Amino acid sequence: MRKKIVAGNWKMYTTVEEGISLVNNLIAGLSKEENLNKTVIVIPPALHLTSIIQTAKNSAGKIHVGAQNCYFEKEGAYTGEISPRMLSHAGVEYVILGHSERRQYFNESNQLLAKKTIAVLEEKMTPIYCCGETLEQRESGKYKDVIKAQIEEGLFDLSAAQISNIIVAYEPVWAIGTGKTASPEQAQEIHAFIRSLFALKYGAAIAEQLPILYGGSVKPGNAAELFSQADIDGGLVGGAALKADDFLGIINA
Ligand code: PGA
Numbered sequence: 001m002r003k004k005i006v007a008g009n010w011k012m013y014t015t016v017e018e019g020i021s022l023v024n025n026l027i028a029g030l031s032k033e034e035n036l037n038k039t040v041i042v043i044p045p046a047l048h049l050t051s052i053i054q055t056a057k058n059s060a061g062k063i064h065v066g067a068q069n070c071y072f073e074k075e076g077a078y079t080g081e082i083s084p085r086m087l088s089h090a091g092v093e094y095v096i097l098g099h100s101e102r103r104q105y106f107n108e109s110n111q112l113l114a115k116k117t118i119a120v121l122e123e124k125m126t127p128i129y130c131c132g133e134t135l136e137q138r139e140s141g142k143y144k145d146v147i148k149a150q151i152e153e154g155l156f157d158l159s160a161a162q163i164s165n166i167i168v169a170y171e172p173v174w175a176i177g178t179g180k181t182a183s184p185e186q187a188q189e190i191h192a193f194i195r196s197l198f199a200l201k202y203g204a205a206i207a208e209q210l211p212i213l214y215g216g217s218v219k220p221g222n223a224a225e226l227f228s229q230a231d232i233d234g235g236l237v238g239g240a241a242l243k244a245d246d247f248l249g250i251i252n253a
Pocket of ligand 1: 176216239
């Protein structure tokens, strides 16, 4: 059985103080949960990481912390960048890679993401590798080809052992921040498709263990139905991760 994962991507929202207060509210909400059988991850802006890691220490291990991006080099003259080594030494456990906003606004290619993925794994952190099609790509009917290329070019140089340490997130770009969620059936179709790609390349056993999260307008009201699909192992949540009550509602879904 794959454990459910709920990850909150704060994007470029909140000040450090607001972030700390959000995590304190999540800790209060989760304190009643005796056996939390899910992995909860908060993913604040890079500036907040050390403070949020400190705050999350009061969660009795219930809240894990991730970063939204990183570079692939260990160190060097790369003004403005943050390395996987810096993140892991700060206590970061997860790193989102290839979010559609990074692909779209910062021109991140599958080839660049392949390098970042390896660099994150080398620092013993877990990449949350994002894929997903635009509305145009969905309407043209070529969306599976787009997702296949994102997965194959970004991840298929990894060994089977490395693949066992990644998380994939399917986020249709047309559903991100738009209020339009993929229907549970639409999402399940792609999640099963993604799992089949891994089964072909790495074998059924590894594909069966791979967590695949759905992202795109996940809300407390639609999370339960999405998460009940056979191949959906939780969510990567944007807007609704910024309010403790909404995020707790999704965690409980
Ligand atoms: P959203 O964002 O939940 O606000 O649609 C999801 C994401 O971009 O990770």
